[in-house]
Amino acid sequence: MDFIAKYLPYLLAGISVGGQYALIAIGYTMVYGILRLINFAHADIFMVAGFIMVYASASMPIYLSIPLVIVLTVVLGFVVERVAYKPLRSAPRMSVMISAIGVSYLLQNTAWYVTGGLAKVYPTIPWISDTVTFMGCTTKRVTFITPVLTILLVVILVLLIKYTKIGIAMRAVSKDFETSQLMGIKINTVISMTFIIGSFLAAVGSLLYFSNYATVTPTIGAMPGLKAFVAAVFGGIGSIPGAVIGAFIIGICENFIKAAGLTTFSDAFTFALLIVVLIVKPNGIFGESTSEKV
Amino acid sequence: MKKTTKNIIYIALLLLIFALSYVVDIIAPYSMLVTVLRKGAVYALVAVSMNLLNGFTGLFSLGQAGFMLLGAYTYAIFTIPTAVRESVYYYYEGGIINFQMNMILAMLLAGVVAAIFAYLIGLPVLKLKSDYLAIATLGFAEIVRALAQWDGFGKITNGSNLLKKFPVLDNTTQYFLIVAICIAVIAMLIHSTYGRAFKAIRDDEIAAQAMGINLARHEQLSFVISAFFAGIGGALLAIFQTTVQANAFKSAMTYEILLIVVIGGIGSITGSILGSFLFIACSEWWLRFLDEPMFIGTFQVPLLRTGFRMVVFSVIIMIVVLFFRRGIMGDKEFSLDRIAKLFRKKAKGDKK
Numbered sequence: 001m002d003f004i005a006k007y008l009p010y011l012l013a014g015i016s017v018g019g020q021y022a023l024i025a026i027g028y029t030m031v032y033g034i035l036r037l038i039n040f041a042h043a044d045i046f047m048v049a050g051f052i053m054v055y056a057s058a059s060m061p062i063y064l065s066i067p068l069v070i071v072l073t074v075v076l077g078f079v080v081e082r083v084a085y086k087p088l089r090s091a092p093r094m095s096v097m098i099s100a101i102g103v104s105y106l107l108q109n110t111a112w113y114v115t116g117g118l119a120k121v122y123p124t125i126p127w128i129s130d131t132v133t134f135m136g137c138t139t140k141r142v143t144f145i146t147p148v149l150t151i152l153l154v155v156i157l158v159l160l161i162k163y164t165k166i167g168i169a170m171r172a173v174s175k176d177f178e179t180s181q182l183m184g185i186k187i188n189t190v191i192s193m194t195f196i197i198g199s200f201l202a203a204v205g206s207l208l209y210f211s212n213y214a215t216v217t218p219t220i221g222a223m224p225g226l227k228a229f230v231a232a233v234f235g236g237i238g239s240i241p242g243a244v245i246g247a248f249i250i251g252i253c254e255n256f257i258k259a260a261g262l263t264t265f266s267d268a269f270t271f272a273l274l275i276v277v278l279i280v281k282p283n284g285i286f287g288e289s290t291s292e293k294v
Numbered sequence: 295m296k297k298t299t300k301n302i303i304y305i306a307l308l309l310l311i312f313a314l315s316y317v318v319d320i321i322a323p324y325s326m327l328v329t330v331l332r333k334g335a336v337y338a339l340v341a342v343s344m345n346l347l348n349g350f351t352g353l354f355s356l357g358q359a360g361f362m363l364l365g366a367y368t369y370a371i372f373t374i375p376t377a378v379r380e381s382v383y384y385y386y387e388g389g390i391i392n393f394q395m396n397m398i399l400a401m402l403l404a405g406v407v408a409a410i411f412a413y414l415i416g417l418p419v420l421k422l423k424s425d426y427l428a429i430a431t432l433g434f435a436e437i438v439r440a441l442a443q444w445d446g447f448g449k450i451t452n453g454s455n456l457l458k459k460f461p462v463l464d465n466t467t468q469y470f471l472i473v474a475i476c477i478a479v480i481a482m483l484i485h486s487t488y489g490r491a492f493k494a495i496r497d498d499e500i501a502a503q504a505m506g507i508n509l510a511r512h513e514q515l516s517f518v519i520s521a522f523f524a525g526i527g528g529a530l531l532a533i534f535q536t537t538v539q540a541n542a543f544k545s546a547m548t549y550e551i552l553l554i555v556v557i558g559g560i561g562s563i564t565g566s567i568l569g570s571f572l573f574i575a576c577s578e579w580w581l582r583f584l585d586e587p588m589f590i591g592t593f594q595v596p597l598l599r600t601g602f603r604m605v606v607f608s609v610i611i612m613i614v615v616l617f618f619r620r621g622i623m624g625d626k627e628f629s630l631d632r633i634a635k636l637f638r639k640k641a642k643g644d645k646k
Binding site: 036037038083084087088091093094095097098099101102103104105106108109110112113114116117219222226229230233264265267268270271272274275278279282 | 348354418419421422424425426428429430432433434436437440441443444445544545546549550552553556560599600601602604605607608609611612615616619
């Protein structure tokens with residue numbers, strides 16, 4: 001019983017943060033699957049969603065501000081793709097990645113300018129921020145909502161990709177960019193859709209993540225963003241279930257490392273894991289293997 | 295133009311730059327210009343070292359901040375005078391290192407330490423390609439940062455506290471001299487057979503391999519050399535800032551250096567140098583006015599307040615990235631021949 005009492009809070013925190021990473025990781029993995037681009041700006045879209053919530057909730061009731069956050073974040077994701085990535089469609093992959101880094105730099109500096117560089121207190125969302133007691137440990141209700149909501153959203157997404165027309169188009173584009181274009185798939189619509197879905201999930205992720213952490217700063221996106229990316233690589237980039245499982249594993253491991261008193265290394269662990277995975281199994285757990293052609 | 299006259303002009307230009315750096319120190323010792331010149335020189339070195347890797351060898355690495363951190367820490371740790379160690383390592387009973395190294399030796403050691411780490415990390419990481427390499431090196435930089443702040447190494451790295459009171463350079467010419475020597479070495483390397491091999495790898499790995507270039511060995515070499523100079527750059531940055539703390543070496547620093555390389559032109563040494571001075575001048579000096587509230591008569595210009603400078607600056611960067619993808623120099627180098635040609639073309643155009 002002592003054992004449970006000691007480690008249960010960490011396990012719960014791990015599952016919860018894992019779910020939040022999963023929601024971000026899907027955005028990375030989908031974009032990578034289609035554009036072969038590490039969307040460095042994704043973490044900052046997540047951060048901006050946090051700030052939008054801070055400002056929206058100050059001037060309107062919560063049931064209006066939540067949909068507003070989601071809508072604005074989706075619009076932001078869409079605009080970023082149209083402005084910063086679309087003109088570079090035929091450019092080398094490195095230029096697109098540099099453009100993504102540029103967008104990330106821009107979003108962070110803009111956030112810094114708007115907020116004056118101060119940490120903002122995240123509003124408490126009623127019901128999901130309430131404290132509950134579970135098997136003797138107190139935690140916020142969001143801890144339990146996150147994994148459930150994550151899995152629900154992932155199931156919907158997987159079904160969407162499997163059965164709808166746009167989903168089939170997405171899979172076709174990620175298999176072969178040029179051939180699918182020849183087959184009459186509107187590439188730009190598919191890519192925009194990918195960014196819209198990714199940003200939507202990032203917005204939901206930010207609602208859950210910041211309910212747990214209470215403050216937003218302009219650079220807060222970097223760490224969860226990088227970890228979500230590691231999760232995506234770990235699960236096999238391009239694979240949605242892989243990203244989700246990877247995210248849960250990373251979230252739980254990280255919290256157990258904290259439990260062992262090695263907080264400094266919880267971040268370092270993630271990257272060590274990344275390097276090990278890339279070397280041992282570069283395609284991740286569920287990734288497809290690719291061969292290089294001359 | 296004859297080769298000898300050209301060389302004389304190049305040497306004269308170089309001497310002129312050194313003379314100017316000397317004069318600046320005398321005329322305006324605490325001005326913004328000195329700051330820009332010093333920091334610009336440091337960033338120029340780091341940018342060129344990154345360009346060697348990203349622009350000339352085609353390895354997309356984002357570990358530069360990590361190597362700079364290693365260099366900066368190595369320099370700081372070994373050059374703090376023994377007399378003040380007690381006060382710097384206040385929380386760790388004076389640390390465990392009880393000697394002081396010569397500045398130049400410490401700088402070289404900074405490079406060597408970074409290079410050794412690069413060699414070790416390169417063994418597994420260089421097997422990866424393009425974006426995976428980028429992420430793995432980024433991860434490495436984060437691990438180094440976490441380790442440098444760890445309490446367990448406190449006696450060496452001073453944990454998450456500042457390292458300070460180490461000797462610094464007091465005139466701009468010294469910065470320029472060190473940076474110029476390092477960049478000259480990189481430039482010579484790029485013009486050697488090794489440099490040609492690097493470029494061959496960048497243009498087509500498989501063709502390069504078919505021509506008998508040992509891919510793994512050359513990539514390793516480029517990675518290690520780049521880290522060596524990034525380490526020296528880190529040491530210089532420590533000297534410039536007079537204090538060192540691991541928290542400053544975040545991935546944002548690597549991104550800034552990458553953006554400098556892009557602005558200057560990927561694959562151009564002179565481009566990187568120009569780019570870094572421009573970047574530092576804009577971010578530290580020329581755009582400063584955007585941070586201050588401004589009045590025209592009684593009308594206050596809107597939007598101007600702290601932080602606006604960086605917003606404008608990042609918009610400019612985005613414009614460069616999107617519309618001037620080749621940067622200032624493209625993959626060309628600064629040369630008198632090209633300038634002469636430009637003038638001749640103009641002269642011809644006038645005649646018509």
